[in-house]
Amino acid sequence: MGLELTEFRPEFHGFRFANSFSTLVFPPIPLLPSIGPFGGLCGGMTFAALDYFFARRPVPQHTTADLPFGVPAEGSALWEFVLRRHLNSIGVQTAAVGVPLTVGPLHLNLVPGDPHNAVLFANFALGAPAALPGLVAGEVRKLIAAISSGRPVPVFLVKRGSVQDSHQAVAIGYDDSTSPVEIYLYDNRSPLSVRTLRVDSGTCVLDGAEPWDAFFVGSYTPVTPSYSDLVLTGSITAVPFPGTRRFHVQFTLENRGEAQSTVSELWALADPEPGTVPTQPIGALPTGFLAIYAFTFDFAALAGQTVALQAVSGDRGRGEVVAVQPGPGTSGTVQITVP
Incomplete structure (x- = not known):
C-alpha cells in the first residue's frame, strides 16, 4: 500500500512540552513510605493528545518554558486530566468507591477498567520469546488497518519484564513499501517531531538507535478533554x-x-x-x-x-x-x- 498518513500532526496535535513528569504514589496503608517517583505519564499524554484530536479541539499551547517545572504542576487541572488518562491506558479507572490511592496531592479510588492493554502487555512482556515475531506481525497488520482508515492509534513499546521501562506513543502513519516497515509516531518525549519505528521479523528499533522488544496497538476510547487554555x-x-x-x-x-x-x-x-x-x-x-x-x-x-x-x-x-x-x-x- 505504500505510505499512509493520518491527519494527526505532532506539531499541531501533540503537546508542546516533553513527558518529564515525576510522580509519587502513596499506598493506602498508613506509615508506609511513598512509592516512586515514577518517571513519566506517557499513556496519559498519548491518550489525552488523541482525545483533543478526535474532539477537534486544540491541544493546550503551554510550552516547556511556560511551565515552572517543564510540565503541568501536580494538582493542576491539566496534570489531573493527563494522570487519569494514564490510569485508563493501563486498565484502571476512578470511582466513588474503590481501592484508595494517593497520587501526588490527589486522592483516588481505583476500580478495574478496560483490561485489554494490561492483558496484551502481559502476553508480550512475559510470554515465550519465540512467539514474539508472530505476535508483532499481527500487530503490524492491525496498525495498517487502523491507519488506512484514517485513525491514529496508541501503541505500546514493550521492554520485556518491565512496565516502568516500557512506553506509549501515538502511531500516525506507516510505510510498508520499505523493508523493514516504517511506523511514524508522535512520541511525547520529543515534542513537535515525528519519530520512526522500524519493525522487521519481531525487531523494533526507534530512529535507528533505540531497540524495543515488541510493540502492540492499544485499546482506546475517546473522552471529552476537560481542560482548555x-x-x-x-x-x-x-x-x-x-x-x-x-x-x-x-x-x-x-x-x-x-x-x-x-x-x-x-x-x-x-x-x-x-x-x-x-x-x-x-x-x-x-x-x-x-x-x-x-x-x-x-x-x-x-x-x-x-x-x-x-x-x-x-x-x-x-x-x-x-x-x-x-x-x-x-x-x-x-x-x-x-x-
Missing part, C-alpha cells in the same frame, strides 16, 4: 465597510489556562483567500490576559463570492495552523458574501 471570548466578526468590498475582521482570545501559553501569531483563515492575510504577532500570553486580532480585509478580488473565515493561531510561515477553541456560546467561524 486559549479560548475565544466572543464570536469572530466580519463587519463590512459600506459601499466597499472591505471588511473589518476581529476576534479576542483569552488565556483561561493555569499557566502562561505561547502563541506565535493570530490570523483569520480565509477560504478562498483574498490575497494578503494580515497576522498579529503575540508571543507569551499570561493567564487571564487577552489577545486581540483586528484587521481590515480587502475582498475586491472575490466579488460576488462567499468567503469562510476562521479564527486560528500558530505560525503561518511554518504552516502551523491551530483552530482557536470557541468559548461557551461563541463561534470561531463566520461566512460573508462579498458584494
